[in-house]
Amino acid sequence: MKLTFNPSQCFRVPEALYSIFNNELSKVTVLQEEITGITFNFRDPGYSADDGGYHPVEIRVIKSTSNDGQWGFEYITDFSFQGQPYPELVKEIDVCFITQQVYTLYGGYLEKEDGNELIELLLTNFISYVEMEIFSVKISFD
Secondary structure, eight states: OOOOBOSOOSSOOOHHHHHHHHHHHTTSOOOGGGOOEEEEEEEOTTOBTTTBOOOOEEEEEEEOSSTTOOEEEEEEEEEEEEOSSSOEEEEEEEEETTTTEEEETTTEEOOHHHHHHHHHHHHHHHHHHHHTTOOEEEEEEO
16 A cells, blocks of 8 residues: 655655655555555654653544545654653644644644744654664554
């Protein structure tokens, strides 16, 4: 299965991310006609509240409702452990393509320009971590 992405989304996404998705999808077999959404979960198996590590990242893409068959991003979420004495995984950075908003745990909602800069940094780092083979990947279809 190979995805074709809509290039005119509200936030710029590097081409390398599209390649990562298509590479991961090449490892699984699915019935393409029935799929309307795909969730990619990238996890560092060693990440913990005590020892640190690389934050888990979840990215969801959805199929266009038009007949062009293109895919677009729904959200990109970076999680981190927060709280004491019982840390929980919470959204540290949440990029919602549907509402065109970027939220950070400590900064709240960001202006569009600041959001674009944060997304660029987040995705540049994330792509580097994928290339370093830090993450195990789980893919869910619906």
